[in-house]
Amino acid sequence: MTDRHGHDHVSAAGRHRGRLVLVLAITVAVLVAEVVGGLLSGSLALLADAGHLLTDAVGIGLALAAVTLAHRPAPASRSYGNFRVEILAALVNGILLLMVCAGVLVEVARRITHPGPVSAGPMLVLGVLGLVANGVAVMALRQGQTDSLNIRGAYLEVLGDLIGSVAVIVAAVVIAVTGWRRADVLASLAIAVLIVPRAIGLLRAAVHVLFESTPEGVDLDDLRAHLAAVPGVVEIHDLHVWTITSGMPVLSVHVVVEPGAMAEACGASGVLDRLCACVGDHFDVEHSTFQLEPAGHEAHEHAAHD
Numbered sequence: 001m002t003d004r005h006g007h008d009h010v011s012a013a014g015r016h017r018g019r020l021v022l023v024l025a026i027t028v029a030v031l032v033a034e035v036v037g038g039l040l041s042g043s044l045a046l047l048a049d050a051g052h053l054l055t056d057a058v059g060i061g062l063a064l065a066a067v068t069l070a071h072r073p074a075p076a077s078r079s080y081g082n083f084r085v086e087i088l089a090a091l092v093n094g095i096l097l098l099m100v101c102a103g104v105l106v107e108v109a110r111r112i113t114h115p116g117p118v119s120a121g122p123m124l125v126l127g128v129l130g131l132v133a134n135g136v137a138v139m140a141l142r143q144g145q146t147d148s149l150n151i152r153g154a155y156l157e158v159l160g161d162l163i164g165s166v167a168v169i170v171a172a173v174v175i176a177v178t179g180w181r182r183a184d185v186l187a188s189l190a191i192a193v194l195i196v197p198r199a200i201g202l203l204r205a206a207v208h209v210l211f212e213s214t215p216e217g218v219d220l221d222d223l224r225a226h227l228a229a230v231p232g233v234v235e236i237h238d239l240h241v242w243t244i245t246s247g248m249p250v251l252s253v254h255v256v257v258e259p260g261a262m263a264e265a266c267g268a269s270g271v272l273d274r275l276c277a278c279v280g281d282h283f284d285v286e287h288s289t290f291q292l293e294p295a296g297h298e299a300h301e302h303a304a305h306d
Helices: 013-041 042-072 086-113 118-141 150-180 180-208 220-228 270-282
Strands: 235-242 249-257 287-294
Touching: 013 150, 042 086, 042 118, 042 180, 042 235, 086 150, 086 180, 118 150, 150 180, 180 249, 220 235, 220 249, 220 270, 249 270, 270 287
Parallel strands: 249 287
Antiparallel strands: 235 249
């Protein structure tokens, strides 16, 4: 997306679009294999992991669609473009993860007392296949998940798949060696239990952005103190910092300046440049809006100030 000043804005997720395509292809391939293997072997762990993979494929597809939509031209009514769709995709991914966990737990409760027949051989083969494929997917998204909530949602899904593959392998080995079929049920339970906190963390982070809360890592009091210390600044009020999408924090603030500072505010060494440098250098916020005001202007404003 390019703004009216010709600046090209690419979200953190947009830089990893190719990796999402690769991971989606891997996920669909493993999903088909696990559905077939689960039906043939009777393994709940495989079917549970396949169910998780199905929601993963949907979730990763949503993440990919969100990245594509976010970088398409937006109508004038959306002054910030379509970037928020990436956060909505992360929110949906978190909900899908919790729904899968709930479904697995219901099936675990049903099978814990009546475990069905399980073929350890196919279960082990598909577990190893899933481990290798999901390992590749995790490596593909590992770097991007620290930059983008949308990518983090996809990353957590394939990480859950990786954990699920390990659980399937362990259960298959236990069944092959001891014949204890409930290992399959316990593996399914482990998959669900390990996914839940990650899903909740993803939901919490998405809601944090949607509520336009101060970005993590930004201390509002520290930022206020830095801005107030800029030469020429008298007072700071109406300071707000929020996130449009991952990697795109923005700031707006009203700055009361000294009488002589208004005239030279936009000069090479003016107060406006000093404010921009302060925010960019110390707090890594590139998109900032400063309203410079003479002393006494605040009394003429009707909005409530902090």
